[in-house]
Amino acid sequence: MRTNTRVEFGLYDVTARGDSTPSCTTAKPFCNLGRDLLLESVPSQNKYGTLEREQWLMDGSFSFFPEVPEQYFWGLWSTTQSDKSGVFADPPVLDITFTQDHSSSGLTLHFYSPTEDWASRVKIQWFSQDGGLISTALFYPNSVDYYCAKKVENYRRIRIYFLETNRPGRYLKLAGIDYGVYLHFSGHEIVEAHVLEECDPISSEISINTLNVSLYNKEGRFSILNPEGYFDVLQHKQKYLPGESTEELYRDTLDPGTYRVTFNAPAVVGSLTVTGAELTESGVNLCTLTVAEAGEVCVTGRKYADSTVVLKRTAANLPPNVQDNELTVTDATLVDPSRAEAVAVRVLEHYAQRYEQNFSMAAGNEKLADRLIIQSFGGEMVRGVLTKLEFDLTGGFLADAKVIGRRLTSNAAAYAGEIHAGERSLI
Template structure:
């Protein structure tokens, strides 16, 4: 549950709430281009660090007292330059003249490893915010090698933030030429360059907004958080037939941040609504809206994890989770930190199994389930694998804020939990686990999946040369050079898997059996712990669903109170949905916690 002020809480107790708000901040860019951007310049001051301006990290630069006209003001706002570790962003080598123009034009070049064909609507430049300075006259030029693809000159700029809207596609470098500065005898400075344009949508432009979050406390299913939005398109700006419109800039994984607010004490109090990544969009020709869907960080984890390794001595689940997350190559947080947190308890839980050939997200789900943890992504865009909390939040869905009584359903009684224990044993001798032919002209790297998981793997190549090989339990990455058909043979000692069942009875008869099939559970001790965890949760049979005047600070997994004619009961929320069409309305579902009632 999100932290809010007392005024927010009191507002929720009113019969008629104060005005509510939703805002979206949409980064319209090419995520692949941003990930590989590098930056250079044609000369800087010694305190400059040009590489900092395109790293998509929040900057806190220091306004140093440099020897330029009127920069060394005596009000304490300027800081002495340290001996090292300068925090200055880009600072030009050249100082402008009395007319504020540059004899030697400062140039910043953003280059990319490859040519990008996905269109972007321009770039965003943040100049010297710490000094309240900016370029008044500058030019942005996009190139494909030496060919000019797009060019735009800005004259009479008077802002520290410049959004330069121009269609850029088929490019591999972008140059910023600073022609004139706002003050004479000053250096040019840049804090940040964003390759793209950030758009803001408020409730006047949002025809409808829906937020959905689902988290399985047992990690038996993948969590999912998403938003579905309809944006006013009466101007046809998103119509794909409108050449000057925005539809050509839409591409998967563009970042969208949401925030929700209420007017309290004559001001708007905002809370974080989450970070999402564009996944689908639709622009109906007979509608006046553009529809988009964006999902959470797990949208980056649909690739298959190929690097599972069998370990006869065992590997801890913390290390296993780290390897999967590093393979996902997730974007960093704005402060440069990673987008995940893993509970330390996983360092003491071991498996000898290799992760199977499945998606990165499903690998994390298996790890969470085997470690009795919950997997979810929070509103700060951080992925969590951790034991579930048991603190009851100070929030109640009651007659006052409900549209109707909470519905209740009863799951079938649980008779027992059966947890499969997987025993992996390598064969004594090696056999062929792959035979195939591949056409290779030049040098190529390719993944090859085995017919069976194996250890002590080796590949041989006929009519070609094996340059390098990386062997894993289910697949290998081979780099081969050749000129035509190349025969590949891979041998290894296959892993033979046997299964035993650990059964935990609840003491009831004629009930259901809950099976747990997780290949990372390879010891009876782990099976016993997981079985007890599953039994304790599923023994709470009452499922409640409510429709209420939603408070957008509520999250899935929160334990809140549900009130009816017979009392007040704690409920573990597993799903939350709320819609906004001028006001918030919500639905939630969860499991009643009998042992906490």
């Protein structure tokens, strides 16, 4: 069986979009920049006929312009068209401001794909918090989706000048912006790729799935020694009852600005009191503060009190000569008292499954936490939960698997309740 692997990921500043405030004084009045340019991805766009030069082809593929355009997605459409040479006499300018510093390897501009219209010459400026110009660059897009490669760190404002269009007599039509680049690797660029998936049937541990990839890039884009590379813009981003007493949740001396504060324990929503700042947003685990004057800021509120229920369950039908083996689970958080007994039974059943089967297989349709019936080399049958899958994506797409369960008796059958309808076949 021939396999191949392709790795794709977005190298974005994941906080920039939500922190951005875009504006343009020459945008069409029906454009909603604060809505459309903050979307994570560009939605499907309609192919509208306009009065632009040689734009409306009478082939039946165009739609009439809507009577109420405000309710549709547009991105940024300019009020003026480019001239017969494709040059704007008064170039549209998109001004984007941020409340925090951001860094990215560049900007990806998305234009109007239905008619393949884009800005063919663009100037971008990046500014610091104090308004100083950090960098200026000129780009010549040649496609609807174009990456403007320019690594800039700690910027607070971006100004984008759209100087020309790829066709004469066209409006600027910008559909979206990504603060970074979408990368893809395949073939010899992927040296190794391993995927590890694990689960705990009783959630005593929270497993994190991992992807380990070794990539080769001849331009050295991920080299720590490359000043124009990507390395330094990679981002490394129980039942409780409301307590009765008010406690200090946060205290610090802050300069004027907006701050997001994370608590070390959940706090009751609506119980927060702030001195030295204005509370602009609050949640169970965090709050947002606006500081007008430098000084000490204190946040107080009520934390949640942990309620404890102790249950004991004993295995039945044990041989008379078996010694007691008591297991204590102390960290069963996120369990409602009404479900505690059922959870205790499940924990007991889980630890009673003592058979662990490790094997390799060609990756198929099996998924983590599936219930499987597998056959060992000795011919014995084990019914259990698939708790681990580790894929070698460059070595034939093989998977190292682990199943934990119990041994099936030789006379197990569907009517005996050992094998249930809907479960998978043998491996």
